[in-house]
């Protein structure tokens with residue numbers, strides 16, 4: 163099996179779809195998402211005026227503690243979750259103005275890798291039949307690679323094609339999820355805590371794979387994580403979220419070595435073996 167992941171970008175690789183290349187893949191301005199608190203019945207802002215921009219091919223992280231609004235932000239920003247206010251452009255198209263049909267056509271361009279790979283796969287489908295289903299839905303988009311070669315790109319043996327999700331390890335199942343995303347040749351991959359549910363021993367491999375996928379396909383990556391070490395190993399830019407707001411943004415190297423906000427310093431200090439404790 164190949165040592166390095168190399169993904170040729172075939173002609174007409176979706177790069178000719180909406181929006182010129184220099185446009186950001188995702189532009190979020192003043193996004194607000196309100197939810198009703200299940201206990202008190204009160205409306206609250208899970209996302210409260212967030213703005214961010216993800217350039218083509220860039221890896222961007224949203225980091226913050228549990229409940230800070232990361233997933234709500236990512237779902238709303240990609241048109242998969244509710245939005246109460248603000249402006250979103252996905253691949254140069256304003257989400258507010260897109261018809262459902264147009265949004266559906268845009269959908270393959272954004273692929274999401276979730277925390278629980280087994281939960282994301284249909285338990286009744288083998289890997290092969292799951293891929294066949296995707297190919298049936300998007301025949302032209304998915305014709306660029308066959309199943310065995312696709313699995314090889316994520317360093318899985320073609321022998322796994324006839325397995326069902328319960329016959330895969332967590333790491334293998336997450337690689338299958340990444341392969342399914344890759345098959346669509348997306349311009350944006352959203353990875354929501356992609357390694358949180360995995361054994362520590364395979365987390366690094368999956369992160370390495372995500373890095374390689376971004377580098378070799380040119381897809382932008384929006385990663386959601388509470389784990390700063392994960393973010394630092396994969397992403398170029400980070401937005402630190404707290405209680406629905408972005409409190410600090412910047413290049414990972416800057417934010418993690420010289421955090422400007424007290425909350426970022428607290429997150430960093432809470433990391434095991436934090437070196438930056440001594441800095442401030």
Ligand SMILES: Nc1ncnc2c1ncn2[C@@H]1O[C@H](COP(=O)(O)OP(=O)(O)OP(=O)(O)O)[C@@H](O)[C@H]1O
Nearest residue numbers: 197198199208227228229230231232233234235388
């Ligand atoms: N559909 C919903 N209805 C009501 N409240 C919700 C809903 N979805 C999320 N919330 C609440 O919104 C807040 C933000 O949740 P969200 O899942 O976006 O946070 P998160 O940072 O992704 O957390 P985690 O890391 O635990 O997934 C939380 O208080 C959560 O309980």
